[in-house]
Amino acid sequence: MDLIKKTVKDGRKTLSEYESRLVIESAGVFVAAAALTKTKEEAIQEAEKMGYPVVLKGCSAELSHKTEAGMVALNINSPEEVALVFEELTAKMKNLDGILVEKMVRGSREFVIGLSRDPSFGPCVMFGLGGIFTEALKDVTFRIAPLSMEDALEMIDEIKTKKLLGEFRGSPAVDRNALARALVGVGDLGIKYDSIAEIDINPLIICGDKPVAVDALVVLK
Secondary structure (H helix, E strand, O other): OHHHHHHHHHOOOEOOHHHHHHHHHHOOOOEOOEEEEOOHHHHHHHHHHHOOOEEEEEEOOOOOOOOOOOOEEEEEOOHHHHHHHHHHHHHHOOOOOEEEEEEOOOOOEEEEEEEEEEOOOEEEEEEEEOOOHHHHHOOEEEEEOOOOHHHHHHHHHHOOOHHHHOOEOOEOOOOHHHHHHHHHHHHHHHHHOOOEEEEEEEEEEEEOOEEEEOOOEEEEO
């Protein structure tokens, strides 16, 4: 992928969220609709096109912890709000690539997909409970890449909270094949691009029955 080659050539260690989204989407991970905007007029236009509510995020390769930096605004419901938040975010941090306008994805179940490189085994794929519970509960499982669909489906069944992937509080069971394809795709990225050190997709929200990535970070060697 030209984007990864260019980033390595530029000497950058991380991709911005927008760039990271392009990378994981190319591997078959379903991502929330989003657009990178440079002006508040453009942000309003994209928000109107997507339909409210939307999320606005500061976007930069130097901004890997957006929430902690106060660079994420949720549940934005009008053009006036978009304009106001756009100005607030751009005032907080200089040298942004732009403001990411993203369709607000709702779902009560959150998971995580990751990739890391083990010194002995090479790229390893991780799957588990996501959102705020990732660090607290550490309900995760690993496989060495490349993964087959069978490997990925086994991973899905290995976490302790796998019941959340079935029918849950009136929500349908997750599309397990779509989730497995995402795991296989992330593993393939690790095999194909030796320059990728880590991938973090958290949270992966179950919206209806579809696993949808609403945040992503790709770190290079």
